[in-house]
Amino acid sequence: MSSYGELFSQINSDETSAIEKITNAYVTLLGCVSEVKRSIPKSGGNNNGASSSSSISDFNEDLRRALEQIRGAFCDFQEVVKKPSKKFGHGVNDSIIKLEQTSGSCAPEQVRAMLSTLEDHVMKLRFHIPSDVRRYTWEKQSNSVVDEKLPILHVNHKFLHCSVFTELREAFEELNTKLKQCLLCFAVVPENEVVKKRLLIDWWVGEHLVDSLATEEVADEILMELMAKGFIEPVMQRPKLVADRFKMQPRVRCVVIMLAHDAGLFDYDFNGNPTANFSLCSRLFLLKAYGSLEQVLSSSNFDPEKLQTLFNVNEPFPDSRFESFRKVNNDNIVDWFSKMKNVKVLYLGRWQSSGEHHIEVENIDFLKGLMNMKYLRLLSLQGISRINELPKSVCKLTNLRILDLKACHNLEELPDGIDLLKQLTRLDISECYLLDGIPKGLAHLSKLEVLKGFLIGNLKSGGRSCTLEDLIGLGSLSNLSINTSSRDFPTEEELHALSKLEALRKLGIAWGMKQENAVPKPAGTVNSDKLQLRPTKGLTKRLSNRSSLSNPETLGLPTKLEKLKLQCLPCSSSPDWLIPGKLGNLNKLYIRGGELKRLVPPQEGNDKWTVKSLHLKYLDKFDMDLEALHKSFPDLVFLENSKCRNLTSYPGVWRKP
Structure with missing residues (x-):
């Protein structure tokens, strides 16, 4: 079947007839308005004397008939949906009346504008149809699947015209x-x-x-x-x-x-969901709505070696779907995965904006089948629970560009052979709270550009964990976020290492909630546990007890930084290493939670911040007013104040006029 239109022109009209009636009526109404709008000439007629009057008369007569057709289509649509015009589609009805009353005295361009308004009102009806049908058409029916199928324009070949x-x-x-x-x-x-x-x-x-x-x-x-x-x-x-x-x-x-x-x-079912038809495409999708993939997998044209993408749309238990693979192919899961030799995208984790979409697996045996995926460029396990370790097969992915392990809350360690991922450009291990450390092999990933969730402050690994000094050789690293358990971070040695990361443009530092060398909080302070990082497993006290830099003139953050995020900053005033004069490229500054009171340069010099966008959140002790902020940040054009109770001049958002 060569085209989408041919595919859906053969839909059985007896199936879900009520849905088709409403869809047909809507498409007819939309088509009427669109075709009339399209047929209107772009100028007010020609300049041929008497013929001009005749052309205008013909235009008005054609428009009158077209409006009658639109009104008829709207009435038919109302009848199918069981909605009177007073309660449903009043914008459509008002627009039709206005056109009928004024079109004879309007130029074609004015008529076109009014038809555009009418078309917009018709489009808005699209968003009301599912709930309205539940209330007026199938109120007594319990099959909710009907609601989900309505209306689906792509299954109606009239939409193509x-x-x-x-x-x-x-x-x-x-x-x-x-x-x-x-x-x-x-x-x-x-x-x-x-x-x-x-x-x-x-x-x-x-x-x-x-x-x-x-x-x-x-x-x-x-x-x-x-x-x-x-x-x-x-x-x-x-x-x-x-x-x-x-x-x-x-x-x-x-x-x-x-x-x-x-x-x-892609291929699609009648609900507009991506599915698999290996005679048409080479991508497979996991959807919660599917009871089983056995029918797809048992088809004669299904071949795991042809698979290019496996994407989890909304399946909370992906390994249960892989059980279907095993049943159909009489293989174990590892063998089945091993057959996907040409897959480039394996996105099993969470992609939705909301973290409410829970995903978990019963075991991770299926990941052992990664060993043969020589062309895999993207592996995402984001947000999947019960993955406590990655198998060594991950280190066989020599073409991998992106490894997304964000919010794998049970992950305790990364494989030692991670240095074999020579093509890796992005690694996200943020929100992996049980990680003890990072293998030193990470420092050999010379193409790494983004590293999220780098750990500092845990000495349990006995010196085997990667340090900031180890990262100096990563000449392409432009985006780094750090989690630390030490109040004394960064030490002089760590600042020296950071300054050597010359490609760094974005830096984030988050100090952990549980710090063994922390000063106890005074009574009455606001509990900000939800704002701070959960403690990593086995955190120990840092050996450094630095209070200030011995040579602040030479040590500071990377000078080419453009964006800086500080979370749970343990200092009450600007730390010695936060020097405005050395951060002339800094455009965005985010500070969330912590003990900060003032953002004033340590030496009280004349240096001013070049920051244009300043975001302050949950700083309970912050006591600078807007005037003082403007003095330190003369280029400020945007200020976000979220629950900084002493910064009351501009709660919420301030923008430069």
Whole structure:
């Protein structure tokens, strides 16, 4: 079957007839409005004297008939949905009345504008149909599956002929090949879900659409282009100035999944969920809604060696799905995984913005099958519980670019052979609270650009754990986040090591909640346990007892830093190593939790901060007012104040006028 339209033109009309009636009525209404809008001339007629009057008369007559058709389609739609116009679609009804009353005296461009408003109101009906049908059409039915299937534009071939589809497809054809493929990756995301930029970047790197070098800049360019074309829209989260999350409107997604199907990227079921049809695509998806994958896996065209991507959409127990593989193929899970020799993306972990999506596995035997995945570029186990260690097979992934282990709360150690991952550019072990240390082999990953969750302050490993000094040779490391259990971090030696990381542009430091050399909190202080890091396993006291730098003129943070995050800072005033004059490139400063009272340079000199965006959160003791902040931060254009009770001048967000 060559096209998506041909596929769905053969839908059995007897199946889910109520759903099809409503979908057909909606598509007809939308198509009527879109086609009328498209047929209106772009100018007010010609300049041929008498013929101009005749043309205007003909235009008004055609428009009158078209409005009658639109009203008829709207009435048919209301009848199917069981909704009177006073309670449902009043915007549509009002727009039709306005057009009927004024169209005869309006120029075509004015009519086009009013039709655009009408089209917008029709689009808004799309979001109300599921709940309205539950209330008025199937109120007495208990089958909730019906609700989930309605309405699905992509299963109706009429949608292929409306201007919405045509315009979006034309915009799609204007994209270059890379942009097309990047856009089609959105099609795997369920409707109305918000997707993080991080997921998109990782996926694009995994699919070899974006090279790992300068990925942030390239990704931003791609996202800007897709937004400009109207395919995606940013989801702004206060108080962020730049969106790092995106979503796709349902009507756009309907077009995109058609295009993804025709391109052979994904296959879809009648609910618009990605599925597997190995005669069309080479990607497999895990969905909670599927009772079993046995039918797919037992098909004659299923071949694990053809698999390019295995992506967990919303399955909380992925290894239970792998049990289906074993039953069908009479293999054990390890053998089945070993057959996926050409897979490039293995995304089993959590990708959703919310951490409420729980994922766990009963055992990790299936990961032993990673040994043959020589082309794997992306491995994500983010948020999967009950993974206490990684098998040595992970070290066989010699082509791996991204290893995402974020929030694997049971993970206790990394394999010693991690230095074999020579192509690794990004490693995320943040929120892995039970890790004792990091193998020294990490220092041999010369292409590493991003390292999240680096551990400092645990001496239980007896000197075998990687240190900051070991990282000096990582010439590409531009983004580093550190977790430490020592109040005295950073020592002079650690500052010296940090200063040698010349490529570093983003740095985060989080001091742990349980510090054995910490000064007891005075009575009455606010409990900020939720704001601070959970203690790592077996934390011990740091040997250093430094109170200040012996030579603050020569030691400080890397001078080319652009973004700095400090969490649970144990100092009451700006520490000696936080020197504005040496951080001339610093644009963003985040301070969350801790004992900080004032942000004043240690030497009380004339140095001023160049920071433009300052974020202060949960600083219960902070006592600088806005005037004092502006004096220290003359270039400030954005200030976030979240629960800093003494900074009351501008609660919430302040922006420079």
